Amino acid sequence: MARRGGSRVRTRPRSSGRTGSGRAAGVGADRAVTKPRAGVCRTVILGARRRWGRMTARATFGAELRRLRTSAGLSLTELAARVHYSKGYLSKVETGLAAPNSALARLCESEFGTPGALAALVPAETGKRRTRPDVRPSGLPPVTADFAGRDSETRAVREILESDGGVCVISGMGGAGKTALAVRCAYRLEASFADGSLFLDLRGTSGEPVTPAEAHDRLLRILEVPADRIPADPDDRAALFRTCLRGRSFLLVLDNAGSTGQVRPLLPAEPKCRVVITSRSRLPALDEAEHVSLGVLPSASAAALVAALTGAAPDAALRIADRCGRLPLAIRIAAARLRAHPAWDVAELERRLADETRRLGELDDGERSLAAAFRLSVRQLEQPEARLFGLLALHPGPDFDVTAAQALGSLDEVAAERLLDRLHQAYLLTQPELGRFGFHDLVRVFAASGVNGEDAFRRLADFSVATAERADRAMSGPRYRPEVTCPPGLPEVKFPDQESAIAWFRAEWPNLVALCRRAGESERCWQLAFFLRGFFYLTKLWDPWIATHRWARAAAEAVGNRWAAATTTANLGIAYVDRGDLDEASQCYRQALREYREIGDRHGEATALAHSAWAEHYRGNHEQALRDLRSAADFYDLTGNRRSGAITARGVALVLTALGRPAEAARLVEETLAVFEELGLELDVVMGLNCLGWARFRAGDQPGAESAYREAVTRAEACGSTHEAARGYLGLGNVAAAQGVSEEAAAQWERAEAAHPDLDPVTVGEAAARAEFR
Structure with a gap:
């Protein structure tokens, strides 16, 4: 009972009241809530079954992941580092407490080399979508199953995408695997982007590259912008695209970009977005990007890829990789060719790739062609x-x-x-x-x-001969050189000093050797060999010296130039005697001497005779060598050829030393040194100093020998002659040994070995003396 305005009002208990036919609130309402209906019960049971099914699928995936990981010998920490997922997440996946995703499955399959083993076990996602789903939206193409190398490049891409700028350009030649690397990196990183990833092929090397406006249209449609809301104006499209990305976190992969102008309008302004661009151009004008240049695969990685795709043994895999230029695309095409021909084995594939002229044709599997990839690059x-x-x-x-x-x-x-x-x-x-x-x-x-391009090759040969002649003149000083004529308008390389000439020869000699061979039976062939001889003598590059002069002799004979044939033969003999092959040398000298006499070349005859005397001296025929050298020296004195005369006198001094007249030899060498110094012939000065040291050593003048050898070493190293430097070190070691200072002797001999190992005791007296001490 209650009062209202002084009146009594009776109230009924709410627990027992009814309103019309409806149930009153209170206890009855509680019963209605707690008593299950049949439909609700079925829903709860089905939901539980689905959850249990998903948990079972997760457990199956996790168990298989754990089995594959342990079989591969990897810890959770190691696997996390490779696939770039956290160790904690991977642990939950293995125990079934976290849902796996298809991106993780593909990455792990790639690491374990088990394509398809995990992807089929990824549980299907059903039910209400959560705000932060485990599986982010992904527009990425499938990841390459077999992937070799690129560890440092992968780290570089990740570091760039995790930095503030976040724009990475992966550039490289056609077939280098740019897209494979970009997609692989994107799969590893897309879990970090709340809104997923976007992939767009810009077709930059095709005939119809995607324009920025077309790219914006496609990207806006992917972002679920209705078609009628996409502006027609390119600038408005770009503005809308930037607006759609504002506040969102996307990873954009822009594949196959042709130019900076094609990709710059596609770069988002949103700092939470990141961009990976692949291109066959370096895109240097894209200032806001950091660049990763993709070269060919390292040898070991390329061979591993071949082995994985073909089953080839290690040696064969390495050879196939090299013949494929260590390009991933070429290796994959070669492996596809092998799979398409059951009758082939690895040896047959290797044989087909061996012929360089056919190799590009073999690297075509009907759908992919390495030549076509290169052609797309050239088209730009x-x-x-x-x-x-x-x-x-x-x-x-x-x-x-x-x-x-x-x-x-x-x-x-x-x-x-x-x-x-x-x-x-x-x-x-x-x-x-x-x-x-x-x-x-x-x-x-x-x-x-x-x-x-015969005209172009002729210009190259003309230029090379003219430049080699100038370089030889700067390096070797005054000596007889045949006159060569070249057309006007060729590039000109200048050599202000000997050092610059030697540097040019060091950089260019492999090219000049290849050019000499390619020139064939022409005047340019023997001319190139002639002008290379001085550099080869300095550096003791005997193999290319002999090869070029053999080609040159054949070329001189083919064009009918008898002087060139005789001179080339004599210079070939110098290479043989310098290497210690005395029989071949003597044969060359006899042939050259005969040819010079037939054409009436007295200078050539004297030179061949002097060269022949060196071979006789090394054979031990010192008296004959002395006669021939003095005969040549008389001719040089008569004609006023001071350079050749001094070189011949140095030879006489060596012979006199061998004949037991070292004091006389030393005086003669001292005379030649003045001539070499006057003419600026640095290498001849060094050789003269070593000759002087040798004569003094044999005369018992150890302090004098040491002085000459030390100066020889210093000047040999300055002019780039490792051979003469080693000879000087040997001489210093011999002097120390003769004086009983064994530790100093060993140290000098070790320096000689480091400078130019294995000097021939037949042609180098100091090497023979060292052998006597040992």
Whole structure:
């Protein structure tokens, strides 16, 4: 009972009241809530079954992941480092407490080499979508199952994408595996992006590259922007794209970009987004990006990929990898060719790839072609770049500089540098060091196919002969050289001193040797060999010296130049005697002497006679050697040839030392040193000093010998003669041994071995003396 305004009002207990036909609130309502209906019960049971099914699927995936991991000998920490998922997450996946995803499955399959083993076990996701799903939206293409190497590049990409800028350009030549690396890195990192990843092929090297406006249209549609809301104006599309990304976290993979202009409008302004770009161009103008340049695979990684795809043994895998240029695409095509031909074995594949002229044709599996990949790169070039690209393939050497490109392309320096830089940016040329360029082997084969450049090669040969002649003149000083004529307009390399000439020869001699061989039976062949001889004598590069002079002799005979044939033969003899092959040397000298006499060349005859005397001296025929050397010296005195006369006198001194007249020999050498110094013949000065040290040593003048040898070592190292430096060190060791200072002797002999090992005791007296002490 209650009062309202003084009146009594009776109230009924709420627990027993009814309102019409409805149930009153209270206890009855509680019963209605707790008593299950049949439909609700079925829903709860089905939900539980689904959850139990998902948990069972998770457990199955986790158990298989653990089995594969332990079989591979990996700890959770090691696997986490490889796939870039946390150790805690992987532990929960293995125990079934966390849901796996398809990206994790593909990465782990790739690490274990078990394609398909985990992807089929990923549980299906059902039920209400959570705000932060385990599986983010992914527009990435499938990851490559077999992936070798690229560890350092993978780390570099990850570091860039985790930095503040977050724009990474992966560039490389066609077939280097840029897309595979980008997609692999994207799979490993996409879990860090709340809104997933976007992938777009820009077709930058195809005939119809995607324009920025078309790219924005496709990306906006992927972002679920209705078609009628996508503006027609390109700038408005770009603005809408940036707006759609504001506040969101996406990883964008822009594949196969052709230029900076194609990708710059696609870069998001949102700092939480990151971008990976792949391109066959280096895209240097993309200032906001950091760059990862992709070269060929390391030998071991390339061989491992071959072995994984073909089952080849290690040696065969390494050879196949090398013949595929260590390019992932070429290796995959080769493996596909093997799979497509059941009758083939690895040896047959290797045999087919052995022929360089057929190799590009073999690297075509019907759907992929290495030549087609290169052709797409060339398609981006302007006409001047494409023309030079083909002409450069005519260069037979391992690399070349700007002046060689000028000669081949008939270009000035500025134009040549610009075109070379463009070809390098397009990954059609390599740059092994500053100022030098080269080809990947398979790119060279592609570039040379169908090129008819005889005029260009002739310009290169003319330029090389003219430059080698100038370099030899700067390096070797005054000596007789045949007159060569070259057309005007060739690039000119200047040599202000001996050091610059030697440096040029050191850089260019492999190219000059290749050019000499390629020149065939022509005047340029023997001329190149002639001008290389001085450098080869300095550096003791006997094998290329002998090879070039054999080709040169055949060329001189083919063109009917008897003087060139005789001179080349005599110079070939010098190489043989310098190497210690006295029989071959004597045969060359006899032939050269006969040819000089037939053509009436008295100077050549005297030179061949003097050279022949050296061989007789090394054989021990000292008296005959002395007669022949003095006969040649008389001719040089008569004709006023001071250089050749002094060189011959040095030979006389060596013979006199062998004949037991070292004091007389020492006085004679001292006279020759003055001539060499006056003429600026540094190498001859060094050889004279060593000869003087040898004569004094044999005369018992150890302090005098030591003085001569020390000066010889200093000047030999300055002029780049490791042979004469080693000879000087040997002499110093012999002097120390003669004085009973064994530790000093051993130290000097060790220096000699380091400078130029295994000096021949037949041709180097100091080496014979060391053997006596030992």
